[in-house]
Amino acid sequence: MVKESTIGSKIFDGLLLAILLLITALCLVPLIYTLAVSLSEKSAAAAGRVWLWPVGFNFNSYKQIMGDGAFFRSFLTSVQRVVLGGIISTGIGTLMAYPLSKSPRQFRLRNVFMWFLIFAMLFNGGLIPWYMTMKSLGLMDNIWALVLGGGLPVFHVILIINYFRNLPKEMEEAALVDGAGPWRMLWSVFVPLAVPVLATVLLFTIVYHWNEFFHGLVLMSRQDHYPLQTYIQQLVVIIDAANMTEDQYKRMNELSNQTLNSAKIFIAMIPVLVVYPFLQRFFIHGITLGSVKE
Amino acid sequence: MKKVGLLGLTLLLVFLTACSGGGSSTGPASAGADGGGAVKEETPDPFGKYEETITLTYGKSVDATDKSLPVGDTPETNQYSRYVKDMLNIDTKVSWQAASGPNYDQKVNLSISSNDLPDALVVNDMQLRQMVKAGQLADLTDIYDRYASPSMKSFIEKTGGIAAQSVTFDGKMYAIPSVQVHADGVHQLWIRKDWLDKLGLEPPRTIDDLEKVAEAFVTQDPDGNGKDDTIGISGPESGGLLYAHFLASTNNLYGLDPVFGAFRAYPGFWIEGEDGDPVYGSILPETKEALGKLRDWYAKGLIDREIGVRKDAHEPVKSGQSGIFFAPWWMGYGPLPDAIKNDPDANWQAYLLPLDSEGQFNARMGTSSTQFVVVRKDYEHPEAVVKMLNLLIRDEAKFDISVGIGYYPLRVPQSAPDESEYSAKALQEVLAGTKTPEDFNDPGYKLLAADLQNVKKVKKEPYDNMDIQYWDPQADLGVWSRQYSLLVGASTLLEDYNKVYSLLYSQTKTMESRWTNLKKLEDETFLKIIVGAAPLEEFDTFVDNWKKQGGDKITEEVKEYIQQ
Structure with missing residues (x-):
């Protein structure tokens, strides 16, 4: 690589660097801020005196979390949900995508199924009918409600279909000649070739299940069963002071305990932060390969 | 044909009674326990224990930050639920639980709209109305008369009819209201007395005094840090209220209620106009006058520059930047603990100030009831709920309150208003x-x-x-x-x-569709006027628009409501 040294290109490089640094800062500052607050004195955080460096450095909030059974119970629920949800969504998605990746000539009702899926992706019945359906299916207050309801993300299916279609036809024909049936074709030819897109889809699913709090709130009847983000959401949600009653203002101080809440948020971020780099290389490959047609 | 049927039924009943009475002579005594038909014979005992265990399911709001339950106890099974079981023989079961506040409301709303109700619930005013309208609730009129303990009745009566009015629809009582201390609705002046002393000032008695004190707080560096960083008067945060209103009439922290009161302006309240008819306080000239003064103060920098956009209005008070704010009596619970931790000399004192031109403090009073216990229409033992609340009132002082009292099943606060x-x-x-x-x-x-x-x-x-x-x-x-x-x-x-009360603390019919927009119009206009984004004359336009967009119709409805 030859370095050009015209003034114009230097300015351009400088600008580029500045913009990239700015974007990096935008991503990092909230993270550092949360960390700084979590390590600060409680009253200093409440008074807004903490910015990117802790004031009154201490580990109290982390010590407190270590002794908090509810936090870890929710943490485990979330892990369980991510594992189950990741397996189920990716598995069903692959099974759904394989037949749909065939042409209507090979699979006559393909377009009917496809439209059915697209319709379900674009329209939904709204919160109440959905809630009543889940209830009549007996899924209330049950971990399966969180992974089975919406267990087939249509968008992911479309990604996988496109990837399957872009795989070389010759490989399929070769397998056919060697006597492979549809199941063998899927597991021994298509799935190994589609690892990038499957990893992508898996990552999407993991992140979704880890961050999702609303279903946990609506479908779970007990706080012991809340996934982690639902647990955290109820800590940081703002209490409406206008309807507060006597015993609630006694709790005002705990409710506004920003340091503790920040510590919880920070710990909750860690698993995704750890998983991301490992799956990221697939993530980038997968999304370009799956969407570009040859 | 009808007569024959009736005769047959009577014969059948006689036959059955004869049969069951045959074994022993205790038939009539046990009749109350096994059938609704014989209830009229039972003498209502507010604390009466059921002979056979009854079950009551309910939705529970829990405090996510509360850690007071001993190991092994749950929001469903704890010292309070066991007490209810022992004393009344009511087995309370939690159908679902959610964190108090928006999460709990969400769950209740879901239950109402899907008609999937537990036997009893604690709901807010809007939800109560919705449920009455949908015919989901049991009529508690008789049950309250017969089963409410004298203490409960006295609390409810002491509110001067406000509590009873809030749960009565077409002459029927559909809920047991909470009765909260009326001090929650009185917003007063909280001021840094150490700053006053340092600058040689007195607590401000009038609006003019308040202006002078706020000015001194802003310009004379009362915290002595050599920086121009102090705030005269704190204001509400983003989404906060400039003043309490008839639908959210209590506990408005950092509002400006007493300033309006000093002008005898009661925005957000339905008050009696000069002709005796109800009128909405926000459209009266006194409110305009008060807004003019606030606008003037904001321009001079006496009010928090970030009024209405600040993320957390507690912050300047806790950090020792702010010298004055308006709030109810319970500030010692928060934000003051953090404030004195940051500055142990922060001497926050409260006063019923500023006074109006006749030397009087005008306080708008809140409603006594913001929470309501309701019972599902077909529940067999609606009186169980009243008995549980009777028991709570009678024995609350005896409980070991190291476990949060919020764990008492179906608790709503009921206490003497004063x-x-x-x-x-x-x-x-x-x-x-x-x-x-x-x-x-x-x-x-x-x-x-x-x-x-x-x-x-x-x-x-x-x-x-x-x-x-x-x-x-x-x-x-x-x-x-x-x-x-x-x-x-x-x-x-x-x-x-x-003490100024609103004529009404709930919504009328047209309000259900229009009020959100009218209130938004009001809030935005007033905030704009104060921060100088709109001229004071904008107030007159607002009044016209307000009347046209449903305000007049609503005023009529309020009038009808009062006359009932």
Whole structure:
């Protein structure tokens, strides 16, 4: 690589660097801020005196979390949900995508199924009918409600279909000649070739299940069963002071305990932060390969 | 044909009675327990224990930050639910639980709209109306008459009809209301007395005084850090209220209510107009006058520059930047603990100020009831709920409150409306030595005995000086919070002041569709006027628009409502 040294290109490089640094800062500052607050004195955080460096450095909030059974119970629920949800969504998605990746000539009702899926992706019945359906299916207050309801993300299916279609036809024909049936074709030819897109889809699913709090709130009847983000959401949600009653203002101080809440948020971020780099290389490959047609 | 059927039924009944009575002679005595038909024979006992265990399911709001339950206990099974079981033989079961606040509301709304209701629930005003309208609730009129204990009835009566009015629809009572202390609705002036002393000022008695004090706080560096960073008067945060209104009439922290009161303006309240008809306070000239003054103050920099956009209005108070804010009596619970931690000399004192031109403090009073216990229409034992609340009122003082009282099944706070002032007076008298703790034994004031016992833990001599240096918050912050709130925040309410009630604390029919927009129009216009984004004349346009967009119709409805 030859370095050009015209003034114009230097300015351009400088600008580029500045913009990239700015974007990096935008991503990092909230993270550092949360960390700084979590390590600060409680009253200093409440008074807004903490910015990117802790004031009154201490580990109290982390010590407190270590002794908090509810936090870890929710943490485990979330892990369980991510594992189950990741397996189920990716598995069903692959099974759904394989037949749909065939042409209507090979699979006559393909377009009917496809439209059915697209319709379900674009329209939904709204919160109440959905809630009543889940209830009549007996899924209330049950971990399966969180992974089975919406267990087939249509968008992911479309990604996988496109990837399957872009795989070389010759490989399929070769397998056919060697006597492979549809199941063998899927597991021994298509799935190994589609690892990038499957990893992508898996990552999407993991992140979704880890961050999702609303279903946990609506479908779970007990706080012991809340996934982690639902647990955290109820800590940081703002209490409406206008309807507060006597015993609630006694709790005002705990409710506004920003340091503790920040510590919880920070710990909750860690698993995704750890998983991301490992799956990221697939993530980038997968999304370009799956969407570009040859 | 009908007669024959009736005859047959009678014969059948006689036959059945004869059969069941054949074994023993206790037939009539046990009849009350096994059938609704014989209820009229039973003498209603507010604390009567059921002979056979009954089950009651309910939705529970829990406090996510509360860690007071002993190991092994749950929000469903704890010392309170066991007490209810032992005393009344009611087995309480939690159908679902959610964190108090928006999460709980969400769950309740879902239950209402999917008609998937537990036997009983605690709901808010809007939800109560919705459920009445949908015909989901049991009529509690008779049950309240017969089963409510004298204490409960006296609390509800002491509110002067407000509590009863809030749960009565077409002459029928559909819920048991909470009865909260009315001190929650009185917003007063909280001021840094140490700053006043430092600058040689007195607490501001009038609007003009307030202006001078705020100006001094802003310009004369009262915190002595050499920086121009102090705020005269704190304002509401983003999404906060400039003043309490008839639908959210209590506990408005950092609003500007007393400033409006000093102009005898009551925006957000339905008050009696000059002709005796109800009128909405926000459209009256007094409100315009008050807004003009606030606009003037904002321009001079006396009010928080970030009014209405600040993320957390507690912040400037906790950090020691702010010198004045308006709020109810209980500030010792929060934000003051953090404020004195950051600055142990922050001497926050409360006053019923500023006064109007006739030297009177005008306080808008809140509603007594914001929470309601309702019972599902077909539930077999609606009186069970009343019995549980009777028991709570009677025995609350006896409970071991190291476990949060919020775990009592279906609890809504019910107490004497004047509890805060009464307690403050009792504390003053005991501190002064004119009375002893034994002089106070009215069971209606459940926390008083503990208060009188604890006060000297945190209050240092001299007992009649409430400045912060004569307190010892470190001794027990929890006790300090309550005592400071009572002695500083609630003792002011013993003075004589003008109590202004809204004629209505709930919505009328047209409000259901229009009010959100009207209120938004009002809030936006007023905030714009104060920060100078719109001229004061914008107020007149607002009044016209308000009337046209449904305000006139709503006023008519309120009038009809009052005349009923």
